[in-house]
Amino acid sequence: MVNPIKSIYLDNAATTAVAPAVVEAMLPYFTKAYGNPSSLYELGQQAHGALTTARDQIAAHLNARSQDIYFTSCGTESNNWALKETMFAYQSKGRHLITSSIEHHATSHSCAWLEKRGYEVTYLPVDADGLVDPAVFEAAIRPDTVLASIIHGNNEIGTIQPIRQLAAIAHEHGVLFHTDSVQTVAHLPVDIADLGVDMLSASGHKFNAPKGVGLLYIKKGVRTRSFMDGGAQERKRRAGTENVPYIVGMARALDLALSTLTERTQTETELRDHLIDRVLAEVEHCRLNGHRTQRLPGNANFSFEFVEGESLLLTLEQKGIMASSGSACASGSLDPSHVLLAIGLPHEIAHGSLRLSLSHETSREDIDYTVEAIKQTVTHLRTMSPLYEDFLAGKKQLSAVK
């Protein structure tokens, strides 16, 4: 079916629509105030002024100093920069880095890259809810540990880590702390001074700014090297002409998001809980992945036994629902999501996962329609599943994971 009746976008953790007000704020910087912020004449200074204003607004929203906000092209760049350049800069102290086993690939693949170059990485385990144990973190710290990087809100299962507590532990031992806040900025109150982190990554397109703009907060005094060599932009730490319209857009998007943060997250959380409650009550043999309450307001992640994720996604798409899955087939690799495996799911359950991520535009009607669609889809796919046939015949046990 090519033209489903409905169109329900439940993949806001992947990306969001650019808000019309954001587009409007950006437009002048494409065709009118298009100067290079480094140029001395008026046209350049207009752009420079817009950049300064955007930086000040963002810094104020995140409770950080303007000088400590560095604009990047995306969250992935921010994570690469924070990890690689900090490890290089502090080589004389040591070559050990601590991270979790549920990081985004921007972090975990940067870690793997560092390992190939002689750095040592400890991947902290997480519990069944996806939480890092602060005591386990503290025990992993060594005299040569330079940096710890722990994701704030997990992009797949939505679990929110106790970042303030983890950063405090790191600092007691003289270890720098970075957090990937790509899923949390604009979705939770993120106060950098309160969190106490040394570095923090964020990305505009997760909160209705365009794709292609992000930021890295680097606390004053942290000796992170430049990730891009070239001109003197971003206080000589990130060369390259600043993407003025996108940066202006990101600042406007954050403004908008934070002006409605309390009511928006409350509504999203209620809808999310309604979704979770209904699915768990009405679909047999399924589980919620991630922490029940300590989770991102818009995130729900389920595993359905005896069902494979890609088939689930394509069937839901035919019913007009856009979502994502941690199955191997959906990712193009042979293994299901490392996050789902890290919380202890067996491979075959991890293959049957479904992530639904809500936005402020999601309605209760959308959620109820989605629950009905999930019920129909799971039932349909189970009638096709030899695993379900074996289960019904008593030849196969349910997964022990509940």
Next chain:
Amino acid sequence: MSYSEKVMDHFSNPRNMGEIAKPSGVGTVGNAQCGDIMRVYLDINGDGIVEDVKFKTFGCAAAVATSSMATELVKGKSVQDALKVTNQAVCEALDGLPPVKVHCSLLAEEAIHAALWDYAEKNGIVIEGLSKPKSDIHEDEAEEEY
């Protein structure tokens, strides 16, 4: 990655999906760890013709579509001709598969072979050109009553 219209058609409206109560042969291949399991049921008559065939699949759209197409291709054929249904034939009949999904068509071929092997064993016959299936998931579960 995108699927051909034929793949989507066979995924959305799978042919021959289901079970056969008293099959002449059943084969199950694949492994839930990798995310694909296919089971094929064959009903073979006294003349050695595949009269009916059914399948069940746990897996992605390509796995479902290749199972569906493979069953279509062996239906009505002699055992010898059914054996000649290759993964390439299944792929071509579906107007191709994305490169990362070609292994699914291999699984469909193996599932047919595993069902034929089961048929041959039950009837104490040797089907020329057929070797014991390697990836039958029940291979290492011999103690199970299956």
